[in-house]
Amino acid sequence: MFRRPSIIFRTTAFVAVVCLALVALDCWNSWQSRTVQLKQMSVATANLARAMAQQADDTIKETDTALIGVVERVEYDGTGPAALERLHKVLAMRVAELPQLDAIHVYDKEGNWVVNSRKVQPQNLNNAEREYFIFHRDHEDRGPHIGIPVKSRTNGKLLVPVSRRIDNPDGSFGGVALATIDVEFFTRFYDSLDIGQAGAVALILDTGTMMTRRPFSPEMVGRNMLDTSLYRAYRTLGPVGTAEIKSAQDGVTRLNSFRRLSNYPLFVGAALSKDEILAEWWNETLWHTGGVVLLVLIVGSVGWRLVRQMELQNKTEAELRGARDALEKLNKTLNTLAMEDGLTGLANRRQFDVTLDTEFSRAMRDASTLALILLDVDCFKQYNDIYGHTAGDECLQTIGRTISNLAARRPGDLAARYGGEELAVLLPNTDVAAAAVLAEKIRSAVRDLEIVHAGAPDGFVTLSAGVDALSPAGTRQPPKELIQAADRALYAAKMNGRNRVCTAADRPTAE
Numbered sequence: 001m002f003r004r005p006s007i008i009f010r011t012t013a014f015v016a017v018v019c020l021a022l023v024a025l026d027c028w029n030s031w032q033s034r035t036v037q038l039k040q041m042s043v044a045t046a047n048l049a050r051a052m053a054q055q056a057d058d059t060i061k062e063t064d065t066a067l068i069g070v071v072e073r074v075e076y077d078g079t080g081p082a083a084l085e086r087l088h089k090v091l092a093m094r095v096a097e098l099p100q101l102d103a104i105h106v107y108d109k110e111g112n113w114v115v116n117s118r119k120v121q122p123q124n125l126n127n128a129e130r131e132y133f134i135f136h137r138d139h140e141d142r143g144p145h146i147g148i149p150v151k152s153r154t155n156g157k158l159l160v161p162v163s164r165r166i167d168n169p170d171g172s173f174g175g176v177a178l179a180t181i182d183v184e185f186f187t188r189f190y191d192s193l194d195i196g197q198a199g200a201v202a203l204i205l206d207t208g209t210m211m212t213r214r215p216f217s218p219e220m221v222g223r224n225m226l227d228t229s230l231y232r233a234y235r236t237l238g239p240v241g242t243a244e245i246k247s248a249q250d251g252v253t254r255l256n257s258f259r260r261l262s263n264y265p266l267f268v269g270a271a272l273s274k275d276e277i278l279a280e281w282w283n284e285t286l287w288h289t290g291g292v293v294l295l296v297l298i299v300g301s302v303g304w305r306l307v308r309q310m311e312l313q314n315k316t317e318a319e320l321r322g323a324r325d326a327l328e329k330l331n332k333t334l335n336t337l338a339m340e341d342g343l344t345g346l347a348n349r350r351q352f353d354v355t356l357d358t359e360f361s362r363a364m365r366d367a368s369t370l371a372l373i374l375l376d377v378d379c380f381k382q383y384n385d386i387y388g389h390t391a392g393d394e395c396l397q398t399i400g401r402t403i404s405n406l407a408a409r410r411p412g413d414l415a416a417r418y419g420g421e422e423l424a425v426l427l428p429n430t431d432v433a434a435a436a437v438l439a440e441k442i443r444s445a446v447r448d449l450e451i452v453h454a455g456a457p458d459g460f461v462t463l464s465a466g467v468d469a470l471s472p473a474g475t476r477q478p479p480k481e482l483i484q485a486a487d488r489a490l491y492a493a494k495m496n497g498r499n500r501v502c503t504a505a506d507r508p509t510a511e
Ligand SMILES: Nc1nc2c(ncn2[C@@H]2O[C@H](COP(=O)(O)OP(=O)(O)OP(=O)(O)O)[C@@H](O)[C@H]2O)c(=O)[nH]1
Pocket: 343, 376, 377, 378, 379, 380, 381, 382, 384, 388, 389, 390, 391, 392, 393, 396, 419, 420, 421, 494, 498
């Protein structure tokens, strides 16, 4: 059977649910705003990578366009003294126009320096061992080639070589045209980007060689990046993608976006530190978590006080109920004590008087009968004298029990101690004859107890009884007269030799 939980349990559960709901709501809210923050930053890094890729693409495109012109001139004008003089001027002009360029060079098929954009034209220098030279010598491909970064022989700068092959009229290898982009050009652009303290960006060759990066360090230029997580992510997810990567170098976890250049075999990577991305979110989260904790504490403490109050109220109510029950019990006991005879356990005189009045009125009202038996222990003075007062008390108790067992069978019947050794039985709706029969039963039962009484005529304790009753047709008379009539009958019983029942007509019914 389902038992409804107590109000205290329900209140405690309600407060607990409210507190938990507040905490859960705050956690969910915080997690949502963290997800949004990371998503926004992912878009931001992707946009950054797009801008970097565009810048690198444009820079190389401009450089390559200049190279195409140079190759065309050399292939058509040749490398005679007049042509070289004109070419030198053109090269110087191109370099002056394009801020990213450090220089433009032309090498013959042996790698010897033919002409360049600088004012001074060094003699007897050879670049045949450079990677880009070897590439063009061995490949007939006429497209641009982005080489691995080199250090300038003339000014020591770090340079990104962009080169094209020059063919002889018969299609054989005739030399190389080279334009070098200053690494610092990219570095300056990357420094202008807002990527926080721990952010990083890089320009990397598709083959895994680092061109440049921010934070910049000269040793990183030309480094092989094949083993890095960024390169692996690019290879796996590329040409465009985003990945969360923990740096092996500085241990910082970053949100990386990478993108391949549209026209050249390079890719850029843009990364923002996750800690920096989430710094503001952390700040906000700490504030409202503090607020929620405070709220939970307030709700919890108010709830706790409420529950305590209820417990106290319940306890007080239980105590009051207990006190009321105890009082009722005490009242009952007092009532019983007030209405009961302490020795025999029968009703006392007070109760007898009250009941007589009540039953008398009822009998008059209903024109019914009401009988009264008065009983008196015979020669009781002698009994006390012979056996002592305590034995006398015990004898009265025994007689009381016997009367109680025989009389008072019906709800309205009442057996009472009328006074001293005198007892009474009140019987509503009973006539004299029926009362006399009951009186005889009592007398006989007491005699049959065979309580030895050396002072009594037949050696045992006996009773005498007087019986009378109101008749329905009788005239109205006070209850006192019923008692007097029964008493007269009792007197008659005594006079006629005791141990007998007499009615008001003074006729003994037993010997
Ligand atoms: N032990 C004891 N004796 C009581 C009690 N109440 C009354 N008595 C005694 O009962 C005796 C009544 O004596 P009496 O009125 O002379 O009558 P009796 O000796 O019974 O003689 P009859 O009534 O004429 O047979 C008195 O001695 C009372 O002291 C009681 O509660 N206990």
